[in-house]
Amino acid sequence: MHAFEYHRPQSVADAARLLAANKEAKLLAGGHTLLPTMKLRLAAPKAIVDLSRVAELKGIDKKGNALVIGAMATHAEVADSSVVRSAIPGLAAVAGVIGDPHVRNRGTIGGSVANNDPAADYPAALLALGATIATNKREIKADDFFKGLFATALQDGEIITRISLPLPTKFGYAKFPNPASRYALVGVAVAQTGGQARVAVTGAGQNGVFRHTRAEAALANSWSAQVLNGLATDANLMIGDIHADAAYRAHLVGVMARRAVAAAG
Amino acid sequence: MSATGIGAPVRRKEDQRFITGKGQYTDDINRPGQAYAVFVRSPHAHASIKKIDTSAAMKSPGCLAVFTGEDIARDKVGNLFCGWMITSKDGSPMKAGTHPVLAQGKVRYVGDHVALVVADTLAQAKDAAEAVSVSYDVLPAVADVATAQNAGQAQVQADAPNNTVYQWHLGDKAATEAAFANARHVTKIDLVNNRLIPNAIEPRAAIAEYDSGQGSFTLHTTSQNPHVIRLALAAFIGIAPEHKLRVIAPDVGGGFGSKIFLYAEETACIWACKKVGRPIKWTAERSESFLADAHGRDHATTAELALDGDGKILALRAKTKANLGAYLSTFASSVPTYLYAPLLSGQYAIPAIYCEVDGVYTNTAPVDAYRGAGRPEATFVVERLVEVAARQTGQDPAEFRRKNFITSFPHATPVIMTYDAGDYGACLNKALELADHKGLAARKAESAKRGMKRGIGFSAYIEACGIAPSQAVGSLGAGVGLWESAEVRVNPTGSVEVLTGSHSHGQGHETTFAQLVSQRLGISIDQVTIVHGDTDKVQFGMGTYGSRSGAVGMSAIYYAIDKVIVKAKKVAGFVLEVPEPTVDFKDGIFSSTATNKTLTFPEVALQAYIAHKFTGAQLEPGLKEGAFFDPTNFTFPSGVHICEVEIDPETGATRIDRWTAVDDFGTLVNPMIVEGQVHGGVAQGVGQALLEGAVYDKNGQLVTASFMDYTMPRAGDLPSLKVAMTSTPCPSNPLGIKGCGEAGAIAAPAAVVNAITDALGHEDIAMPATPLAVWRAAQKSPARVAAE
Secondary structure, rough: OOOOEEEEEOOOHHHHHOOOOOOOOOOOOOOOOOOHHOOOOOOOOOOEEOOOOOOOOOOOEOOEEEEEEEEEHHHHHHHOOOOHHHHHHHHHHHHHOOOOHHHHHEEEEHEEEEEEEOOOOOOHHHHOOOOEEOOOEEEEHHHHHHHOOOOOOOOOOOEEEEEEEEEEEEEEEEEEEEOOOOOEEEEEEEEEEEEEEEEEEOOOOOOEEEOOHHHHHHHHHOOOOOHHOOOOOOHHHHOOOOOOOHHHHHHHHHHHHHHHHHHHO | OOOOOOOOOOOOOOHHHHOOOOEEHHHHHOOOOOEEEEEEEEOOOOEEEEEEEEEOHHOOOOOEEEEEEEHHHHOOOOOEEOOOOOOOOOOOOOOOOOOOOOOOEEEEEOOOOOEEEEEHHHHHOOOOHHOEEEEEEEEEOOOOOOOOOOOOOOOOOOHHHEEEEEEEEEEEEHHHHHHHHHOOOOEEEEEEEOOOOOOOOOOOEEEEEEEEEEEEEEEEEEEHHHHHHHHHHHHHOOOOOOHHHEEEEEOOOOOOOOOOOOOOOHHHHHHHHHHHHEEEEEEEOOOHHHHOOOOEEOOEEEEEEEEEEOOOOEEEEEEEEEEEEEOOOOHHHHHHOOOOHHOOOOOOOOOEEEEEEEEEEEEOOOOOOOOOOHHHHHHHHHHHHHHHHHHHOOOHHHHHHHHOOOOOEEEEEOOEEEOOOOOOOHHHHHHHOOHHHHHHHHHHHHHOOOOOOOEEEEEEEEEEEEOOHHHHHHHHEEEEOOOOOEEEOOOOOEEEEEEOOOOOOOOOHHHHHHHHHHHOOOOHHHOOOEEEOOOOOOOOOOOOOOOOHHHHHHHHHHHHHHHHHHHHHHHHHHHHOOHHHHHEEEOOOOEEEEEEEEEOOOHHHHHHHEEEEEEEEOOOOOEEEEEEOOOOEOOOEEEEEEEEEEOOOOEEEEEEEEEEEEEEOOOOOOOHHHHHHHHHHHHHHHHHHHOOOOEEEOOOOOOOOOOOOOOOHHHHOOOEEEEEEEOOOOOOOOEEEEEOHHHHHHHHHHHHHHHHHHHHHOOOOOOOOOOOHHHHHHHHHHHHHHHH
16 A cells, blocks of 8 residues: 555535545545555555545435435445335345445445446446435436446546435345355346336446346336346346356346346335 | 363363464564565566566665565575475476576566565565566466467476476276276266365465574474475575574464465575565565465366276276476475375275376466365365266166275275275265255255255265375375474473474364373373474474374374373382382372372472482483374275255356265364364365366466455355264374364365256266356256267
């Protein structure tokens, strides 16, 4: 790890000022991607702005017809939250299968979403649920937020503050973990919200998380796992690596989609 | 059995310090004035080094020195070496190549050692290492063992044409061919024994220091055999004579074989510390462990089994290519030869066996002993062959094994070994019962109802352990003897220090060795301290590997205790004022038919040291004895493991539902620790079968270079294991111990693959049977594979 300046602001406004003053600064949330990368000297930010003491980024609440989760809520907090468990129980289940207990106790929803790892679990859940990502500058629809591998709509100086999730009538997530890393080899989130069916796939697509429109159309017609039998997923758009080739991933998308629907009830 | 004697499942004495963070591992130790070492490693699998520019690194803040291969050569530092000479079938010696401590003009695998950078702090050493500029001419590389000998491949070592280290064989070729010619049925299979990366939880580390006042060196290092390291540094590397070298292996966090060997890192550090004039510490990062710890296995084998019309085995033959990496590591040559082929008889009466092994260089990390070392590879060959042969000839796999079991002992196999004791049928019977084999059909039907495929797999393994005897291994090419030493020092108050040449790095010797002393001297294990891992304390020892510490190390202690008892009886005779031959010693009490007085062991110990009851002319004061033990044979642990899996054909996920292990380890010193060894071994074997596999790409880059891609077994990958024992004591050591450290890793892979292939209905799957591999295999119908 190279030397860097360390800042620990108390407010979003202070964090934003630090970011503005240090063009090469990086935000530190849970640190589960940034810190290993720094330790391997693959990243060497000049400054770190640690968000762990920004109280306004914490908290999980139900507000009207939406669940609102602070960006610095850890995976463990979301998994264990009685608010989440009653509002969107499937989302607590998503948080509960991220990484391992160490990761869940440090990793945060804001950090995960901002990093947009193509095999992370949250992006699929947020995209299926039609979430809105709020920053210190604006609100961004999930459909507009995830822009490909590790790419998002976030601009320089923008800090995610909270995630707002409209309450669905049904939501489920099924994940086939990478045997080594436990990231999603294929993860499929399905949601039915306001009569609309949305299906999002993580871990599989060459361009990161994506909506599976064929699956959505089938589920819009009839919400059942059976309608997804024989679901076609284009293997040409899938990632291939030593753990799963593209054909296997395309196949698993169908299996996990059916299991997600079954989990959604 | 005393409360803390042999056979008592006492809790491990060492766990208090390990669990409370009071262990002293090499990286926990810091020496005054210590500097830090970082190695510049090759990013290429094969390249010529055009130029190394160290000038910027030397100017880097805190940098003390940068050493390259030129400095090593200028100082005439000896090369690393392989200590077991293998002779090819044409009589030529193996092509040992050269293995410099730092690269001499060429790098041969990703992670190869190019330069050593020493700086005041670790961060400064890393900064300076980044500033070392190396320009390479990248050369074509070869990583795959199956094709490395082909014409036109990259040449790894100049003196080994076609990358062939040796072409070795064992057994009677003519008799084997004759048996195959007369066979009613021949089963032929191709097998890959996948390459593994050891991943001990503690990475390798070293602290090297030079005392200019004494002219002596001290090396703290993560070793399974510190005396062997000292011997090698003195005799081969030429650092200093043995009496000026102290090697300390303190608490060591797992070895699994990977910490037997002398590596470049500690060798470079011990040489450099005198030049720098400060102690130098090096601790591997996990990524360095992946790249540069000696890997394990990596065989490609074609194997055949010949049967007669009654289902009896007539002969076995195997042809194996063994990947030895870019350089020969310390014992690399022996693993796929003498630790492999002599086990190809398994538990079976096989009249003729012939095995050919090509040792092969590739542009990959060196490959050497890893838990089981050659014996897992042999068991995988035998137990896959036997399973497939039974299936092909319509015989029950368990009964086919039973029909071919060796039943009388001693039994000389056609491949060197003479098995001394065993009851293979007893293990099988117990295993079948514990595994509820009768209920299998119902369980299969229940799984099928849920769309799952259930399968069962057997593995009836044998291993040759207690690696020894010295004369035998010497005749096979070993450069050292494989006895063990012990010294038993009784203190005046009756507490005991045992100095052993064995080394504990997870095995629990501080407990089990104390149990032996407790049993023999009638004192509590709390009165016993086991001293190991320091060449200034223990005179000499061969270390711990090959499940040898119980059978060989404890036997040396046993005989040293014999001598202590002889001497103590003499002391007791003087104190009790009775003739020495009348003195009896039992359960810690000295008595005599000539008196009704008795003495306890501590009382006699005190008398031995105060020496008031005898003259110097009558008896030497004190109570301290030593022994060297060299057994007359290997030991032969054996057993039957049964694995039951359930496969989800939709995803290819394999769940191990049941595991039954029935092992014959002879005498058990501590059944709890033995069961723990079985658990750990099975976990590593399941890791090999389902999860672990080192993958190099065609350019020789290690694709699985972190835990993000290399899958270690986790607790959730295993069911609760059913572990039971049978016992036929080993006749070649006084305690009847056979050894238990490697059994699980030897037995498990074949059991898992036999279960998966039973579930799939065909044999077409290789390890690791990952979800991808199993899903692909599940796409193939049994008939389709047979037609192919």
